[in-house]
Amino acid sequence: MxxxxxxxxxxxxxxxxxxxxxxxxxxxxxxxxxxxxxxxxxxxxxxxxxxxxxxxxxxxxxxxxGNDLESFRIRLKETHLPDELQPKAGAFLVQTVHTFDTTEKNQMYRQELLGLEAKVKEIAEQIEGLLKGMRELGA
CATH class of the missing domain: 1.20.5 (Single alpha-helices involved in coiled-coils or other helix-helix interfaces)
Structure with a gap:
């Protein structure tokens, strides 16, 4: 070969x-x-x-x-979750509390903004009234 x-x-x-x-x-x-x-x-x-x-x-x-955070915490602690979900319950509670706190803060800020918006409208109306009065005096 x-x-x-x-x-x-x-x-x-x-x-x-x-x-x-x-x-x-x-x-x-x-x-x-x-x-x-x-x-x-x-x-x-x-x-x-x-x-x-x-x-x-x-x-x-x-x-x-409802929106009562403390009763939610108590109810969640009293709840029997399956064993494999027990470790996740704490994390869920922390996330839920954070979400509720954030929601409450957002609602509070929203109410403040609505209040400020009403004040701005009121001041704008006053300014318009003053401008009308000045025009009438000048005319």
Missing amino acids: SSERVKKELYETAMTGEKALTSLMYVQMTLYAAKSQRAYAKVRGEGRAMMRHTGIHMNQYLRAA
Whole structure:
């Protein structure tokens, strides 16, 4: 066998092996992706169910508490959440308290702005009245 022919056979064998390895890797990756998609769908479904379940309860508590923050805190502490949600309850409470505080501040600022707006309108009317009076005096 000539050295050229041996090199050619080795090269062809290597290329065939590389193609086989590549296709095997492709098959493995495809299987892994399919498994991970199923796992992802399962986890996502469970997460959505838990979020729906928790969300329903939180909406009930929010409605029951109204805008009274302290009664909401007490009601949330008395509530029995599933064990896997217990660590999240504290974070939720902090976020909710922050949201309520922000909402209360926004309402307070909104009322202040409405009050200022009314004052500005009143002052504008007074200025218009003064201008009319000055025009009448000048005319």
